[in-house]
Amino acid sequence: xxxxxxxxxxxxxxxxxxxxxxxxxxxxxxxxxxxxxxxxxxxxxxxxxxxxxxxxxxxxxxxxxxxxxxxxxxxxxxxxxxxxxxxxxxxxxxxxxxxxxxxxxxxxxxxxxxxxxxxxxxxxxxxxxxxxxxxxxxxxxxxxxxxxxxxxxxxxxxxxxxxxxxxxxxxxxxxxxxxxxxxxxxxxxxxxxxxxxxxxxxxxxxxxxxxxxxxxxxxxxxxxxxxxxxxxxxxxxx
Amino acid sequence: xxxxxxxxxxxxxxxxxxxxxxxxxxxxxxxxxxxxxxxxxxxxxxxxxxxxxxxxxxxxxxxxxxxxxxxxxxxxxxxxxxxxxxxxxxxxxxxxxxxxxxxxxxxxxxxxxxxxxxxxxxxxxxxxxxxxxxxxxxxxxxxxxxxxxxxxxxxxxxxxxxxxxxxxxxxxxxxxxxxxxxxxxxxxxxxxxxxxxxxxxxxxxxxxxxxxxxxxxxxxxxxxxxxxxxxxxxxxxx
Amino acid sequence: xxxxxxxxxxxxxxxxxxxxxxxxxxxxxxxxxxxxxxxxxxxxxxxxxxxxxxxxxxxxxxxxxxxxxxxxxxxxxxxxxxxxxxxxxxxxxxxxxxxxxxxxxxxxxxxxxxxxxxxxxxxxxxxxxxxxxxxxxxxxxxxxxxxxxxxxxxxxxxxxxxxxxxxxxxxxxxxxxxxxxxxxxxxxxxxxxxxxxxxxxxxxxxxxxxxxxxxxxxxxxxxxxxxxxxxxxxxxxx
Amino acid sequence: xxxxxxxxxxxxxxxxxxxxxxxxxxxxxxxxxxxxxxxxxxxxxxxxxxxxxxxxxxxxxxxxxxxxxxxxxxxxxxxxxxxxxxxxxxxxxxxxxxxxxxxxxxxxxxxxxxxxxxxxxxxxxxxxxxxxxxxxxxxxxxxxxxxxxxxxxxxxxxxxxxxxxxxxxxxxxxxxxxxxxxxxxxxxxxxxxxxxxxxxxxxxxxxxxxxxxxxxxxxxxxxxxxxxxxxxxxxxxx
Numbered sequence: 018x019x020x021x022x023x024x025x026x027x028x029x030x031x032x033x034x035x036x037x038x039x040x041x042x043x044x045x046x047x048x049x050x051x052x053x054x055x056x057x058x059x060x061x062x063x064x065x066x067x068x069x070x071x072x073x074x075x076x077x078x079x080x081x082x083x084x085x086x087x088x089x090x091x092x093x094x095x096x097x098x099x100x101x102x103x104x105x106x107x108x109x110x111x112x113x114x115x116x117x118x119x120x121x122x123x124x125x126x127x128x129x130x131x132x133x134x135x136x137x138x139x140x141x142x143x144x145x146x147x148x149x150x151x152x153x154x155x156x157x158x159x160x161x162x163x164x165x166x167x168x169x170x171x172x173x174x175x176x177x178x179x180x181x182x183x184x185x186x187x188x189x190x191x192x193x194x195x196x197x198x199x200x201x202x203x204x205x206x207x208x209x210x211x212x213x214x215x216x217x218x219x220x221x222x223x224x225x226x227x228x229x230x231x232x233x234x235x236x237x238x239x240x241x242x243x244x245x246x247x248x249x250x251x252x253x254x255x
Numbered sequence: 256x257x258x259x260x261x262x263x264x265x266x267x268x269x270x271x272x273x274x275x276x277x278x279x280x281x282x283x284x285x286x287x288x289x290x291x292x293x294x295x296x297x298x299x300x301x302x303x304x305x306x307x308x309x310x311x312x313x314x315x316x317x318x319x320x321x322x323x324x325x326x327x328x329x330x331x332x333x334x335x336x337x338x339x340x341x342x343x344x345x346x347x348x349x350x351x352x353x354x355x356x357x358x359x360x361x362x363x364x365x366x367x368x369x370x371x372x373x374x375x376x377x378x379x380x381x382x383x384x385x386x387x388x389x390x391x392x393x394x395x396x397x398x399x400x401x402x403x404x405x406x407x408x409x410x411x412x413x414x415x416x417x418x419x420x421x422x423x424x425x426x427x428x429x430x431x432x433x434x435x436x437x438x439x440x441x442x443x444x445x446x447x448x449x450x451x452x453x454x455x456x457x458x459x460x461x462x463x464x465x466x467x468x469x470x471x472x473x474x475x476x477x478x479x480x481x482x483x484x485x486x487x488x489x490x491x492x493x
Numbered sequence: 494x495x496x497x498x499x500x501x502x503x504x505x506x507x508x509x510x511x512x513x514x515x516x517x518x519x520x521x522x523x524x525x526x527x528x529x530x531x532x533x534x535x536x537x538x539x540x541x542x543x544x545x546x547x548x549x550x551x552x553x554x555x556x557x558x559x560x561x562x563x564x565x566x567x568x569x570x571x572x573x574x575x576x577x578x579x580x581x582x583x584x585x586x587x588x589x590x591x592x593x594x595x596x597x598x599x600x601x602x603x604x605x606x607x608x609x610x611x612x613x614x615x616x617x618x619x620x621x622x623x624x625x626x627x628x629x630x631x632x633x634x635x636x637x638x639x640x641x642x643x644x645x646x647x648x649x650x651x652x653x654x655x656x657x658x659x660x661x662x663x664x665x666x667x668x669x670x671x672x673x674x675x676x677x678x679x680x681x682x683x684x685x686x687x688x689x690x691x692x693x694x695x696x697x698x699x700x701x702x703x704x705x706x707x708x709x710x711x712x713x714x715x716x717x718x719x720x721x722x723x724x725x726x727x728x729x730x731x
Numbered sequence: 732x733x734x735x736x737x738x739x740x741x742x743x744x745x746x747x748x749x750x751x752x753x754x755x756x757x758x759x760x761x762x763x764x765x766x767x768x769x770x771x772x773x774x775x776x777x778x779x780x781x782x783x784x785x786x787x788x789x790x791x792x793x794x795x796x797x798x799x800x801x802x803x804x805x806x807x808x809x810x811x812x813x814x815x816x817x818x819x820x821x822x823x824x825x826x827x828x829x830x831x832x833x834x835x836x837x838x839x840x841x842x843x844x845x846x847x848x849x850x851x852x853x854x855x856x857x858x859x860x861x862x863x864x865x866x867x868x869x870x871x872x873x874x875x876x877x878x879x880x881x882x883x884x885x886x887x888x889x890x891x892x893x894x895x896x897x898x899x900x901x902x903x904x905x906x907x908x909x910x911x912x913x914x915x916x917x918x919x920x921x922x923x924x925x926x927x928x929x930x931x932x933x934x935x936x937x938x939x940x941x942x943x944x945x946x947x948x949x950x951x952x953x954x955x956x957x958x959x960x961x962x963x964x965x966x967x968x969x
Contacts, residue, residue: 131482171480188487242409244369249426607958647956664963718885720845725902
């Protein structure tokens, strides 16, 4: 399977606190542990030509992992639309943390995708609420993160096709932290954790979920439908 | 309840076959039977200023009914976005027939919304598959239409929140003909029948479904969520 | 609308702490505030003949509200099956708190319906996660209960048709506290709060939710399907 | 993966028309093509001791395939309950054709599971309505069966978690022919075709769907939740 990990890659260049945790960027950390699964991984970042997401790159990508945060608006309309179309054509998409506000995710959801947030070194506990889901493979009943940014409801998304995790936060909020959506031939997994100032993507269980999510999101040679004007399959009475 | 019925209103001016069935336009026919329910109805059409959908009109509208077909592209991006936002803010939306391809519906769905189609005077039978749904109030097991345009699967929409009707067509296709979606605070009902060359909107059961759909789609003073940076509701441990 | 409120009615007779809060029983408190809505209300309890749920009572009931806790096993198999069938035939059902473990709810869900629990005077905050839902009419973003029993995930139910509330608990758990299900022609609303030693059913917002739930659960004259061997509706080719 | 194929195995012994198509029984035909996938397959039938479904057999089974039709009532309550519990514990279940009326399926659904039917050598066309689903791997837009029994809506099941196929029948009906459900830790796939007097299970695409369904239904080491009274995970304020 071919996996492309996309990162805005700005915080790491501007904030020493972030570059200390992710010296080569969040994308490299994620690509690295996904490589352990035997996937063929590559990375792409905002400041590359076409944000690293040329037609060729996308055509070759089975699953795209997306992390963005502070400059969603710098992603060009054209590339955002291109990624969306590729998802509808069957590319899997794993949307991480603040990418809830990315152009691609918002286009695919059709809603505002807004939420409550707070940076206060809070404890987060992600409860598994769907114990049949392959995305929870190898986990216990919950994942605990000592310090994370808080995201709180209401999370302005369509009702997920499947709700996998619900988070508890110390400050009194809850959040639908793991949710799946289908759009066209594409499968989408949104997963909440991963604020840039915490070592969340070094956490083994978080890595496990992202590995599981990538595996789940890959399309398995499902039908390609034909649209438009069609002749009848049966003889009409008139 | 205040209901606005929007119509492209072009076929009726250009095709005598259509104007014979709907002399005052599809919108007037629909507004007329919705008025029987005691709703305060008004109409709006493409060629009016701002397509008849000013901020004021939308702010006052509880449920918007939308019919469009041949010139979806003439709906301005700005107005389409405005309608979408108003739906997210809580306005109900009833999307009829070929409005599956309207800008508003596509923006709210996030998918291509394409389908198969054929104009061949075919019989359609809409089976009720959710006999709990208030949109089916007063109906029998199915609705039969002697002649309609065929719409066939795959219908490229997200999995509906609720699937209410599935159509059988003479030529061998099926279609998810009645489906509901929630987006933001807004409720959306897509209902398939209503090709302009057939008297479908004069059909009593079709009228019943649209009446039911309007009633269902109206928001009932539900919570307005607050988004953005928030203080904790509980004392944090650090 | 005719509403029947069913209660086990044992705690109130045996525990002074409970009878102090609900001198006439939980059922009377609930029936009383539902009466404010103009519904015709009646009550039924475990120790009555047929648990107060004769064929006649059920046939006349539009929505049944169910509270039970400590002696679910004393509900006869026959009556539980009768109530289930009546739900499938179109009676609405509002299942409160520990009735998650009632025979009727378990039969309708097909799962174990188990959960985690703790009695520790904890704060509960029920967040609205579906701001389109009529069950949330008149509410704010969340409901806060100073002291309640904790119910925690995993809640062993099928994925709800609609998830309306998610609870946060002081001790670190979350719970899908408001959920809807459709079975046959019947609509079911499960609502978590209401441990017998707290004055939860005197809380105005909790009362509002139950009022909304009853209104939502009532069937609106939807189709009654016919089953079994049927003649073709179209001419077969052979 | 260990797969057990259960069959009532009565028609084949009593009706030469059936035994001609399935000389060793429907179970052997299914077990045979599932074996091609590298699964370790075994069969079990009604007339064996404990219907061939001892605690040991079930404990070792990853996915159970179930075909039954005319003597659902001969399946003992105890074994039906045992199978249900094993599904809730994580065994996958593929329910074929007339097993919609099996005790196990009805217990897991909580509804009547009834439908319309007709034996009239009708054409069935199963349309794929979820082109993301791994159960549709390797298929085209639809599967066509020249002659099958008709099953028509309303199919009295809960709204499926995922709707994969919708059937068109020559006589004018439609049916939700492929549907998935999750119960406890178990995944369930209902698939309509397979009347005993037609060679449906010799059809390559039908075999493909059942192979896909078995693969999809297998649990992948997901969390086992703990229920009951639990200590708080966080320090309570009182």
